Amino acid sequence: MIVTDYSIGILQYIPFFYVIWSDDLLSASEISVVQKVIELDTSLNVDEKHQLRRWLKRDTPPFDDEIKNWKQTIANSKVRLIESDTYPLSSLSQRLVNSENLNDHLKHIEVHLGIQPNHYNHLFDVEVVHEKTSSEYDANILDEILKGEHARVVDRFRSFLDKPDFSWQVLRNKEDFRNRILQQVQLLGEAGYGAMAYPPEYGGTGDMPAYAAIFEHLMFVDGSLAVKFGVQFGLFGGSIQKLGTKKHHDEYLTDAGTTKLLGCFAMTETGHGSNVRGIKTTATYEKSSDSIIIHTPGKNDNKEYIGNAIHSKIATVFAQLIVNGKNEGVHAILVPLRNENHEELEGVSVKDNGYKLGLNGVDNGKIWFNNVKVPRENLLNKYGEIQEDGTYASSIKNPNKRFFTMLGTLVGGRICVARGALGGSKMALSIAVKYALNRRQFNDNVKVQEDLIMDYPTHQLRLTPAIAGAYVYHFTLEEMMKRYSDYSQPDKRKIETQVAGLKSIITWFANETIQECREACGGKGYLLENRIADLKGDVDIFTTFEGDNTVLLQLAAKGILSDFRAEFNSAGFASVLKLLQTQLSDKLTAINPLYSNKVDAKHLYNPKFHRHAFDYRTRRLTYTLAMRIRNYIKKGIPSYQAFLKVQTHLLALGKAYSVELAYNIFCDHYQQIEDLKYRALLEKVGCLYALDQINKDAKWFLEQGYIGGTKSKAIRQRVERLSTELRPHIEVLVDGFGIPEHCLTAPITK
Numbered sequence: 205m206i207v208t209d210y211s212i213g214i215l216q217y218i219p220f221f222y223v224i225w226s227d228d229l230l231s232a233s234e235i236s237v238v239q240k241v242i243e244l245d246t247s248l249n250v251d252e253k254h255q256l257r258r259w260l261k262r263d264t265p266p267f268d269d270e271i272k273n274w275k276q277t278i279a280n281s282k283v284r285l286i287e288s289d290t291y292p293l294s295s296l297s298q299r300l301v302n303s304e305n306l307n308d309h310l311k312h313i314e315v316h317l318g319i320q321p322n323h324y325n326h327l328f329d330v331e332v333v334h335e336k337t338s339s340e341y342d343a344n345i346l347d348e349i350l351k352g353e354h355a356r357v358v359d360r361f362r363s364f365l366d367k368p369d370f371s372w373q374v375l376r377n378k379e380d381f382r383n384r385i386l387q388q389v390q391l392l393g394e395a396g397y398g399a400m401a402y403p404p405e406y407g408g409t410g411d412m413p414a415y416a417a418i419f420e421h422l423m424f425v426d427g428s429l430a431v432k433f434g435v436q437f438g439l440f441g442g443s444i445q446k447l448g449t450k451k452h453h454d455e456y457l458t459d460a461g462t463t464k465l466l467g468c469f470a471m472t473e474t475g476h477g478s479n480v481r482g483i484k485t486t487a488t489y490e491k492s493s494d495s496i497i498i499h500t501p502g503k504n505d506n507k508e509y510i511g512n513a514i515h516s517k518i519a520t521v522f523a524q525l526i527v528n529g530k531n532e533g534v535h536a537i538l539v540p541l542r543n544e545n546h547e548e549l550e551g552v553s554v555k556d557n558g559y560k561l562g563l564n565g566v567d568n569g570k571i572w573f574n575n576v577k578v579p580r581e582n583l584l585n586k587y588g589e590i591q592e593d594g595t596y597a598s599s600i601k602n603p604n605k606r607f608f609t610m611l612g613t614l615v616g617g618r619i620c621v622a623r624g625a626l627g628g629s630k631m632a633l634s635i636a637v638k639y640a641l642n643r644r645q646f647n648d649n650v651k652v653q654e655d656l657i658m659d660y661p662t663h664q665l666r667l668t669p670a671i672a673g674a675y676v677y678h679f680t681l682e683e684m685m686k687r688y689s690d691y692s693q694p695d696k697r698k699i700e701t702q703v704a705g706l707k708s709i710i711t712w713f714a715n716e717t718i719q720e721c722r723e724a725c726g727g728k729g730y731l732l733e734n735r736i737a738d739l740k741g742d743v744d745i746f747t748t749f750e751g752d753n754t755v756l757l758q759l760a761a762k763g764i765l766s767d768f769r770a771e772f773n774s775a776g777f778a779s780v781l782k783l784l785q786t787q788l789s790d791k792l793t794a795i796n797p798l799y800s801n802k803v804d805a806k807h808l809y810n811p812k813f814h815r816h817a818f819d820y821r822t823r824r825l826t827y828t829l830a831m832r833i834r835n836y837i838k839k840g841i842p843s844y845q846a847f848l849k850v851q852t853h854l855l856a857l858g859k860a861y862s863v864e865l866a867y868n869i870f871c872d873h874y875q876q877i878e879d880l881k882y883r884a885l886l887e888k889v890g891c892l893y894a895l896d897q898i899n900k901d902a903k904w905f906l907e908q909g910y911i912g913g914t915k916s917k918a919i920r921q922r923v924e925r926l927s928t929e930l931r932p933h934i935e936v937l938v939d940g941f942g943i944p945e946h947c948l949t950a951p952i953t954k
Contacts, residue, residue: 210277213252216297217242220313221259222274223293223324225266231918233804235260237316245309278328285328287321287932296328318929336641336656338932341885346940349877349886350678354417358942361418364395366946370425374732378564385428385565386515389436390463398437399461401616402445406457412616412689413682419620423627424947427742428565430624435511435566437461438617439469443520446613447536447584456518456538468512470539470571471522475504477748478755480522480534481607485573487523487537487583491594494580498523498539498573506572509749513554513569517542520584521573527596533603534610538582539573551576562741612696615703619685621750622707625714626677628743629721631948632736633671634938636721638953639728640667641935661928666724668927670717671937672893675886677710679873680866701763705862708753708760711746718743725952734950757858758851764826764861765833792823800911803918811871811887814894818864820910821901825857856904863897885933892926899923 210218224234242248242256259266281300289295294310313319351358369391375381392398401415402408419438422430441460444452459465476483484505488497498521500506507513507521518540525535541552548554557568580590587610588598600606640658657663684706688699722729722736729736747753807813829850836846847854867890874886898905899919905911911919930937 211252212301213248214255215277216247216301216303216307216310217256218274218277219293219297219300219328220310220319221256221266222271222278223319223327224317225259225271226324226327231804233806234317235262238313241309241313245307247307247309275328285321291315292321293319293324318925321932336658337935341882341933341936343936343939345879345882346936347942349882350675350940350942351417352682354414357411357414358417358421361397361421362942362944364397365421365425366944370429372426372735372947372949375565378559381428381565382514382567385426385432388425388429389432392433393437393461393463396461398433398441398463399458401437402441402457402461403453406445406453407461413685416616416620416623416681416685420623420627420630421944421947423624423739423742424631424943426565427624427628427739428563430627431511431563431566431742434617434620434624435469436463436466438620439614440467440512440516440520442614442617443469443536443584444538447520447586447610449584449586451581452538452584465518466512466516467518467520468510468516468541470507470510470513470519472507472509473504474506474508474570475502478752480611483522483524483534485521485523486526487521487535488526489528489580489590489594489596490577491528493577494594495577496525496537496580496583496590498537498576498578500572500574506570508570509557509568510571511566511568513571514556514567517546519571525583525588525596527590528594530596532588532596532598533607535588536584536610537578538584539576539578541571549576561744562738563745608697608700612700615688615696615700616685618703618707618750619681619688621746622677622703622710623681623685625711625743625746626674626681628739628746629670629714629717630674630938630941631943632718632721632739633667633674634941634943634948635734635736635950635953636667636724636729637671637934637938638948639725639950642952658931658934661924663724664927664931664934665924666720668930668934669892669896669923670713670720671930671934672889672896673713673717674941675889675937676866676870676893677706677713680706680869681710683869683873697763701760702862702865704751704756704763705760705858706866707751708747708757709859709862709866711743712753714743715740715747728952734952736950754855757862758854760858760861761829761854762847764822764857765830792820792827795820795908795910797912800909801914803915805922808895808918808922809891811890811894814867814891814898815864815871817898817905817910818860818867818894820908821860821904822857822864824908825853825860829853829857860901867894867897888926888930889937892923892930895919895923895926 220238224238238260239257242253245253248256278300283296283299285292285296291306291311291314293314294306297310298306348355370388373384375384389398396407397418399407400409400418401412403410415438419430419434422433437460441457444456444460448456456465460467471480471483473483473485484501485507486497486499486501488499489495490497507519510519513519518538520536521539522534522536525532525537539552540549541554542548551574553572553574555570557570560568583590587600587606588596591597598606600609637658640663641656643657644654645657646654684699684703687693688696688703693699718736718740722740725734725736728734732738832850832853833846836849837843841849870890870893874883874890877883877886898911899916902911902916902919906913906916
């Protein structure tokens, strides 16, 4: 029987029941919340409670006509739904029954079921007073949380960028573009920002984490500025700082930090990119002249894609060091390129790489050396030197260990690359969200005004999980730079492995996010003036430089297999094979079928579930990978070939470990936030990230029996639900990135 005449007690619950039954997420936990409220609500009599409980039975749901009648009852009342009310649905119910007071029990349902106006405002035929953004959270507080201990430095830097010299411009001629970017880098150097990571005696503060924080902000100005800044101060200056000794610091570091000396970092060759150990440029010690001769031996052995190559006076050149006929491996040597008149020195040839997909404000070039002679002292000799008697010496006797130790000191640059890519994604997300909060499109042909595209669930789903990812990766990279900068931990193998994986997943994430933002802005996103097109071209290469992502993930997986004890950059696999036994002894308990099909919200939203899922995936992939390799070896297959056969497995492990690492770091961080309100918000953001990651890899979890079909569906629905729940706060979340107004110049954000 359909009830059409409702008592006051039941009428106040009608909006809630209508929303609940219109939402196909009516789970046992939601029913439990409502049942408890009904039981405790003293405003209801026994018959009213009985009727409401009857409408809560999933096996005998209300008739469709009953639900339609609820909708009609609400529509006939002519009440308004005001989204800015603290408790919008409870307030609607209050107006529906002409009550002076809100029913606290209804407020409990609204809060604990996470019912947001944009879940249901389209369901009612009533006037809806919309609000684009909720004022429940303050973007400035989120910004302070993200800035952390760098707040003072970051605030000062944001103010420094607020001048015409750093205004964004469309410059299609690469010479004009490069000159403007060079002037900006020089301004930053003169102001002391380039030297920030250097010791105080060379103009810096020794604060690498703060340097990374300001580096991200340069992406808000222009990607070319961020990259050229990174080449001059991070790669060139950083190589002198990390690979040189006091004599090099005294002679070069201050001038590098102020841009009085412009330099480049010449590692990559046309024939060798990711395989640094295999580079062909030679640095041969000549005892008779006490000098080192730099030479490009073959056609594809020239240095390639070298940033700052056209403007530089000097280069840090990576080459095979040959002393007394013996190859001592890859070392770095300072090699002058040009004289005071900017003319190429004898034996040096530099050619412009020309126009690129993006970053055309960076002067990339090719460099050839034809028996260029430099003093022996130009060898950056922290880890290996040529002594006065012409013999080679190093405190690290093992050449493999020496090599990875040398490259390990440059990991900070890899973190900055990920940080820069993340900055690009934050910028794109901010533009896309602000556009979506102004752009209207379509309606139900009844309303005069069209709907905001941000209110469409599909639009929320394409942007909100990415915003969650940006928050997770922000705190992850902050923590990794802090660990890298901890000089009390000299062995960087674990950090280098972790950063390799994180750089890969974050730069891929950034590219995917920027593309999604471009599409989310339609044709406006394709216009240069709205910045996303430039971000797309600029960030694309971040997946390649500082290590190709696919190669890095395999190296990361190798480190995970060896429990971070193998040499990270080693080309061989013997060291990993010796350490496989640890992984083979790992025993995972079978997953209880009840667990694999548990779908209540409390469980799915619990960080313990997320951590367990990620840990299970990493351990399972590690164990099965170790088993496959061992079985291949048992069959007599050479170790190198065995690893080739499991390349896709290596990639899966590298990604899985990196996602787990990022989520764990994020959880550890937000749990330390003292303000419970903002801690809860970030927990929800982290929950969306975790469920989105599990949903993206649902096929693996299903194959392994970790989740069942019902749970997989529930996770997908919860991703959609969380994206909708965060809709009222979406502008606050992107404003929390702290992108200065003077950098957010895209017209569609206004």
